[in-house]
Amino acid sequence: MKFGIAVFPSKKLQDLANSYRKRYDPHYSLIPPHLTLKEPFDATDEEINKIAKKIEGIAKDAEPFTLRAYKISSFQPVNNVIYMKVDSVPELINLYQSLHNEEFGVKSQYSFVPHITIAQKLSNDEHSDVYGSLRMAGVDHEETVDRFHLLYQLENGSWTVYETYRLGGGDS
Amino acid sequence: MKFGIAVFPSKKLQDLANSYRKRYDPHYSLIPPHLTLKEPFDATDEEINKIAKKIEGIAKDAEPFTLRAYKISSFQPVNNVIYMKVDSVPELINLYQSLHNEEFGVKSQYSFVPHITIAQKLSNDEHSDVYGSLRMAGVDHEETVDRFHLLYQLENGSWTVYETYRLGGGDS
Incomplete structure (x- = not known):
């Protein structure tokens, strides 16, 4: 079975992201807008129980963080993904690193660029058009992720x- | 904001439900296959924090239950919803009742018929066709929900x- 780890931002930021994803992201209907903490990985039912326990420990040792989406950017020329760039605050970087230590044994393909995807699988011409207009629209949003x-x-x-894991193991 | 409470069954049962929902349920892309425990209700950010705490208590006092989907049924003539009928085991009924006590103040429109919807918003003719073939296909599945x-x-x-709430407050 394929597993992944992600943050869902607030309804407000998700609604904004979806206003773009609806037109420009073929994954629109597969998952709500999210910030990926760990790319998809394979695990059996037995393995995932152990992994879930590990993540519980990691979450308790981590801290809530400020998610600040501050500009629209693109991974071009690596790929035609357009995203909201999220501030690399230490709490978020630490959480990512804890979820990628040798215990997990799954290395990420890319270095960590915190982001929320709003467009992907565009042709080069589409990318150039859409990126131009989304970059102009911009984004300026801040919230606490717990x-x-x-x-x-x-x-x-x-x-x-x-x-669902609480950062810092806190209550609502 | 609109909130709801639901159980997501195992991947196996979800995949089966989706094989029907894909064709017959316009909500296919809005939510994974689920068993509704509480119909959508409105709550503010402040209210939901209190409600989330209440649910935490309810979950701790509840118990894991056996989800047995044993036949395909329909809510006709009330509406044209076709669903997998789920066994009304006491643990599930108790959980439902705890989530509908006077503290919540939201009465359900219907009496509780545990189910997983696989088709809805069909015309009467479609309903009759689809119900006939799905009832023949049937379902026979059992799993533990925690x-x-x-x-x-x-x-x-x-x-x-x-x-996410654990029934009985247990670990994985």
Whole structure:
């Protein structure tokens, strides 16, 4: 089974992201707008129970962080993904690193650039058009994140939440 | 903001439900296959924090239950919803009742028929065709449910998980 770890930002930021994703992101209907903390990885039912426990420990040792989305950027020329760039605050970097230590054994393909994808799988011409207009629109949003989720993927490509983790292990 | 409470069954049962929902349920892309524990209700950010705490208490006092989907049924003539009928085991009924006591102040429109919707918003003719073939296909599935989720709805009608609750407050 395929698992992943992500933060869902507030409804406000998700609604904004979806206003773009609806037109420019073919994953629009597969998962809500999110900040990926760990790229999809394979695990059996037995393995995921152990992993879920590890993540619980990591979440308790981590801290809530300020998610500041401050500009629209693109991964071009690596790929045509356009995203809201999120401030690399130490709490977020630490959380990412804890979720990528040798215990997990899964190295990320890319270095960590915190982001919320709003457009992908565009042709080069589309990318150039859409990026121009989204960059002009910009983004300026700040909120506190106190939780993240472990998800698994269904056969149709969509994602279901398996577990919710509180940062710092705190109550609501 | 609109909130709801639901159980997501295992990937296996979700994949089966989605094989029907894809064709017959316009909510297919808005939420994964689920068993509704509480119909959508309105709450402010402040209210939901109190409600989330109440649910935490309810979850701790509840018990994991056996989800047995044993036949395909329909709510006709009330509406044209076709669903997998889920066994009304006492643990599930108790959980439902705890989530509908006077503290919540939101009465359900219907009496509780545990189910997983696989088709809706069909015309009468479609309903009759689809119901005939799905009833023949049937369903026979059993699994243990140890968690449920509090969700909120985005402007596009899709649902995002806010919190995960363990039944009995147990670990994985």
